[in-house]
Amino acid sequence: xxxxxxxxxxxxxxxxxxxxxxxxxxxxxxxxxxxxxxxxxxxxxxxxxxxxxxxxxxxxxxxxxxxxxxxxxxxxxxxxxxxxxxxxxxxxxxxxxxxxxxxxxxxxxxxxxxxxxxxxxxxxxxxxxxxxxxxxxxxxxxxxxxxxxxxxxxxxxxxxxxxxxxxxxxxxxxxxxxxxxxxxxxxxxxxxxxxxxxxxxxxxxxxxxxxxxxxxxxxxxxxxxxxxxxxxxxxxxxxxxxxxxxxxxxxxxxxxxxxxxxxxxxxxxxxxxxxxxxxxxxxxxxxxxxxxxxxxxxxxxxxxxxxxxxxxxxxxxxxxxxxxxxxxxxxxxxxxxxxxxxxxxxxxxxxxxxxxxxxxxxxxxxxxxxxxxxxxxxxxxxxxxxxxxxxxxxxxxxxxxxxxxxxxxxxx
Amino acid sequence: xxxxxxxxxxxxxxxxxxxxxxxxxxxxxxxxxxxxxxxxxxxxxxxxxxxxxxxxxxxxxxxxxxxxxxxxxxxxxxxxxxxxxxxxxxxxxxxxxxxxxxxxxxxxxxxxxxxxxxxxxxxxxxxxxxxxxxxxxxxxxxxxxxxxxxxxxxxxxxxxxxxxxxxxxxxxxxxxxxxxxxxxxxxxxxxxxxxxxxxxxxxxxxxxxxxxxxxxxxxxxxxxxxxxxxxxxxxxxxxxxxxxxxxxxxxxxxxxxxxxxxxxxxxxxxxxxxxxxxxxxxxxxxxxx
Numbered sequence: 001x002x003x004x005x006x007x008x009x010x011x012x013x014x015x016x017x018x019x020x021x022x023x024x025x026x027x028x029x030x031x032x033x034x035x036x037x038x039x040x041x042x043x044x045x046x047x048x049x050x051x052x053x054x055x056x057x058x059x060x061x062x063x064x065x066x067x068x069x070x071x072x073x074x075x076x077x078x079x080x081x082x083x084x085x086x087x088x089x090x091x092x093x094x095x096x097x098x099x100x101x102x103x104x105x106x107x108x109x110x111x112x113x114x115x116x117x118x119x120x121x122x123x124x125x126x127x128x129x130x131x132x133x134x135x136x137x138x139x140x141x142x143x144x145x146x147x148x149x150x151x152x153x154x155x156x157x158x159x160x161x162x163x164x165x166x167x168x169x170x171x172x173x174x175x176x177x178x179x180x181x182x183x184x185x186x187x188x189x190x191x192x193x194x195x196x197x198x199x200x201x202x203x204x205x206x207x208x209x210x211x212x213x214x215x216x217x218x219x220x221x222x223x224x225x226x227x228x229x230x231x232x233x234x235x236x237x238x239x240x241x242x243x244x245x246x247x248x249x250x251x252x253x254x255x256x257x258x259x260x261x262x263x264x265x266x267x268x269x270x271x272x273x274x275x276x277x278x279x280x281x282x283x284x285x286x287x288x289x290x291x292x293x294x295x296x297x298x299x300x301x302x303x304x305x306x307x308x309x310x311x312x313x314x315x316x317x318x319x320x321x322x323x324x325x326x327x328x329x330x331x332x333x334x335x336x337x338x339x340x341x342x343x344x345x346x347x348x349x350x351x352x353x354x355x356x357x358x359x360x361x362x363x364x365x366x367x368x369x370x371x372x373x374x375x376x377x378x379x380x381x382x383x384x385x386x387x388x389x390x391x392x393x394x395x396x397x398x399x400x401x402x403x404x405x406x407x408x409x410x411x412x
Numbered sequence: 413x414x415x416x417x418x419x420x421x422x423x424x425x426x427x428x429x430x431x432x433x434x435x436x437x438x439x440x441x442x443x444x445x446x447x448x449x450x451x452x453x454x455x456x457x458x459x460x461x462x463x464x465x466x467x468x469x470x471x472x473x474x475x476x477x478x479x480x481x482x483x484x485x486x487x488x489x490x491x492x493x494x495x496x497x498x499x500x501x502x503x504x505x506x507x508x509x510x511x512x513x514x515x516x517x518x519x520x521x522x523x524x525x526x527x528x529x530x531x532x533x534x535x536x537x538x539x540x541x542x543x544x545x546x547x548x549x550x551x552x553x554x555x556x557x558x559x560x561x562x563x564x565x566x567x568x569x570x571x572x573x574x575x576x577x578x579x580x581x582x583x584x585x586x587x588x589x590x591x592x593x594x595x596x597x598x599x600x601x602x603x604x605x606x607x608x609x610x611x612x613x614x615x616x617x618x619x620x621x622x623x624x625x626x627x628x629x630x631x632x633x634x635x636x637x638x639x640x641x642x643x644x645x646x647x648x649x650x651x652x653x654x655x656x657x658x659x660x661x662x663x664x665x666x667x668x669x670x671x672x673x674x675x676x677x678x679x680x681x682x683x684x685x686x687x688x689x690x691x692x693x694x695x696x697x698x699x700x701x
Binding site (some may be wrong): 052053072073074078079081082083084086087088089090099100103105146151157258 | 424590592593595596597598599601602603604610611614616
């Protein structure tokens with residue numbers, strides 16, 4: 001077991017395709033870190049550089065105290081779990097799991113002891129003599145995990161290990177991997193594009209986009225205090241709503257205003273803005289991007305709405321639901337945002353080249369219409385909302401986020 | 413009642429399908445007969461006496477069987493020696509082809525480099541070369557380096573002409589194998605060579621077998637180089653010995669036929685043993701495993 005450190009790690013493919021850009025990260029011994037981001041964000045490349053399967057173009061990777069840049073994978077003492085399991089088809093489960101130990105010329109009895117112990121932990125003892133093709137996807141993934149744990153390596157690297165499993169099994173294996181980590185405590189770096197996996201499994205999450213680290217934080221901080229529009233939109237499901245609003249001074253405090261809605265900002269929120277080095281005064285009278293999570297918008301007619309101001313406060317908005325999805329435990333209400341409020345954010349569109357957004361581009365919007373037109377509220381199941389039937393929503397103003405429209409960074 | 417109805421229906425269906433089945437088998441037998449005819453004819457010739465073979469009208473089919481030709485063939489020390497020579501030449505050619513072919517094919521399948529497809533075409537182009545066109549220069553060169561009249565005079569040109577096929581088949585095979593497996597092996601502590609030997613080669617076994625057999629058959633049946641570069645009876649392969657079952661005055665068709673049968677049998681046995689592997693080898697890439 002060991003800590004893993006990345007120092008300005010960079011990967012350039014060909015002449016100028018930067019896959020990973022000066023990534024810095026300290027992973028203490030035993031931590032479970034998840035790299036998450038959309039496809040092509042460099043998360044797998046970063047992992048493969050740590051594994052030694054990809055050359056490092058710049059910077060240093062440390063495993064323990066050792067710089068491993070020039071070490072081949074076999075000398076790094078790390079174990080890897082692949083998306084498609086990568087089990088050796090011509091070997092049975094026992095041989096698959098013991099392969100690495102055999103290469104190390106370990107004693108046969110020690111190999112079978114370790115293999116059997118790992119098999120017990122993963123409950124795959126029954127399959128030890130089967131070939132991989134006689135196993136189901138979930139069992140194969142367990143074998144792949146087993147192959148990693150018998151090694152007792154310095155770190156586990158997992159490259160989207162659950163993506164090939166069906167939804168139910170994925171949830172189940174998620175818990176099992178988390179349990180396994182609690183039990184073994186080996187430093188783990190886990191790559192996924194699924195923010196739910198990241199949120200549920202990680203000690204810390206690293207959000208990547210276009211090869212750049214967007215934020216490194218615990219899941220809760222990632223959710224409560226996203227650093228920028230991208231992280232805010234990426235973490236959480238359904239995704240955060242973004243609208244263009246205006247910051248105004250009101251009775252010695254600050255309000256965020258859009259349409260007829262007026263949200264009064266709390267001292268705590270303003271305090272956080274100051275911590276980040278933003279002076280709310282500087283944005284007064286200007287457009288900002290307001291981020292509201294669907295779960296912080298409630299149907300004004302429900303009991304839950306009382307706690308956040310009831311149906312008569314200024315923090316309400318009247319809308320006409322377009323689609324209502326009932327999930328049983330809650331309802332998702334989708335509605336359209338008035339055109340002038342729609343926020344078109346470069347970093348959230350699928351485009352990968354958002355280098356230096358043009359001035360005001362993020363806030364002005366109105367030029368394209370692929371994002372930011374619809375909002376969603378997650379309301380209590382008791383809500384009587386009906387499609388195309390006017391209703392009132394209440395916004396929890398203590399939970400909103402503000403972003404600088406120019407840099408798309410969080411004001412708080 | 414219900415069961416009675418079912419039976420009738422089944423009967424009707426069986427009637428129709430058994431008629432189809434009969435047609436199918438008739439066609440199958442015809443097809444096999446046509447394909448096998450030359451072989452069967454040679455076999456029949458090999459167990460017919462010399463005089464019956466030359467009798468007019470043709471009595472080949474009805475003549476009493478005899479083992480004279482086989483006795484002649486096996487009693488001929490030159491033929492036995494030739495069999496051994498053929499095994500040595502074809503075997504060595506196969507081993508060399510597989511060794512270089514596998515390394516080359518692995519590199520082509522896995523490494524990223526420029527002009528890959530041009531190189532592949534160039535490799536294939538070698539086997540387009542008409543052997544007759546290079547036989548004279550080769551003769552001069554082999555004489556110059558002193559390998560004329562040795563096994564190498566057959567093994568080297570055989571290898572050159574068989575290698576392109578070997579490489580092409582193996583490249584297709586190695587490309588099919590997921591890269592993740594080698595990466596997993598490397599992370600597991602294997603060197604590149606260990607990953608190749610312990611993971612790639614066993615997985616490519618069907619392809620390797622297919623290639624091995626095709627190469628072996630090619631070298632086993634090779635006649636032109638052997639007949640040109642070898643003039644010492646001790647080094648003749650069977651392909652050269654069989655036509656020589658003739659004197660100035662007579663041709664011993666019976667013995668030639670017996671020789672041909674004997675020479676074909678090892679190949680048939682090889683193919684039968686590895687049949688399943690060859691089929692999966694030749695169809696690799698057609699269907700995703």
